[in-house]
Amino acid sequence: MKVQMTVNCRQVSGEVEGRTLLVTFLRDGQGLTGTHTGCDTSQCGACTVHVNGQQVKSCTMFAVEAEGAEVATIEGMANADGSLSVLQQAFQDYHGLQCGFCTPGMVMAAASLLAKNPRPSEAEVRRHLEGNICRCTGYHNIVKAIMAASGQHVTAVAAE
Amino acid sequence: MYNFDFVKPSTVEEAVAALQDDEAQPLSGGQTLIPSMKQRLNAPGTLVSLLGIEALKGISSADGVLTIGGVTNHATVAAEAGAYPALAALAAQIGDPAVRNRGTIGGSLANNDPAACYPAAALASGATIVTNSREIAVDDFFQGMFTTDLEEGEIITSVKFPIPEVASYQKFEQPASRFALTGVFVTKYADGVRVAITGASEEGVFRWAEAEEALTANFSADALAALAVPSNAMITDLHGTAEYRAHLCKVMTGRAVAAAH
Ligand SMILES: Cc1cc2nc3c(=O)[nH]c(=O)nc-3n(C[C@H](O)[C@H](O)[C@H](O)COP(=O)(O)OP(=O)(O)OC[C@H]3O[C@@H](n4cnc5c(N)ncnc54)[C@H](O)[C@@H]3O)c2cc1C
């Protein structure tokens, strides 16, 4: 089957099977390996991308289901000049990553939160990340990075 | 995962026609079906996506009844079911944001996972499940875990919820899966109280008749004091024993009564 969609504002198409997952199409078909497959069981959120502005797990959606859709991945998050976006820079500044495996999914999930809720509370940030698992950081620095990216003070973030 | 053909009709009639094929199965949000296909627990020959059918999307409310289209996703219910606040709150607690953007009410009810949230809401609300061919009273719909009254190829087109005077859903979350370890939905209507419990029983979602009777007489958590749910039909797994779940049924019912508004 042929599938067409917009990925990071670029029109792309490719030949897929029914069972080809969106994450497989992005990684193997388009070479966009920033989106990671962590669990492949819909649990970890490493594969989070945006489809028509909504965050979804690209391991739990078929590529054919994204026919005609606008898809955004981590590769489209940097500024036009290639520098890191405010959110990405905050992950670096606040040590919001260690191995970096979960980071693309974390950034995409956080971007989706900030688009709807530009100044979330710490509790809202933590709740929004329920579907994103990080095995390294213990989450505190990820939460700090997102609070900082939304222009808020991070010293107040609880070290629970 | 085995391969399959994919079709995406734009009307209910076309979907029903495509589902006449023995090997065909409906696909809604895929948040249950895709993981189960990866495990080869399911291997449909054709997937009939329902998400292209605009008539199955959306929420409306009239004459004290909230109607939700069969492929309306959890995020939409959370945001737009304000006429029935306890139901909107339930949808907002399902899984995580990505799951809520894809998963749908029809998929959840058709699947009837013993730990799913919507079955408790539907049963506690005396909802009506509307399909392409008939209307099913919720008391006849659920028939034990992962089993419903739906026929092969029949699809849920909408669900009608009579709006209660007050209600609350209290979910004791299984922290890894975020499903209900035990969840209780309590509603109070002019003609009585209904209590539906998910996550606890080997039989799937069920009504707790003794609690309904006691709460209809006296809508207060104290009315439950002398009652207990027997543990013999409860689920035991690594997250909790049957006795633990039986205890949670009572505790969460009390919390739901206290929180009902
Ligand atoms: C990480 C994670 C956490 C979750 N947490 C929760 C939770 O806390 N609470 C909860 O309740 N659920 C939870 N879920 C399940 C989620 O709500 C699913 O979305 C839902 O159970 C199934 O809906 P779906 O639209 O994705 O259905 P699908 O996966 O597309 O389909 C499920 C089944 O229903 C059938 N079907 C689908 N639509 C229809 C229809 N309209 N008519 C007839 N048959 C139909 C399909 O053929 C299939 O057999 C979770 C899922 C994940 C992945």
Ligand code: FES
């Ligand atoms: S890889 Fe998709 S949720 Fe883990």
Ligand code: FES
């Ligand atoms: S930084 Fe390693 S998993 Fe999150």
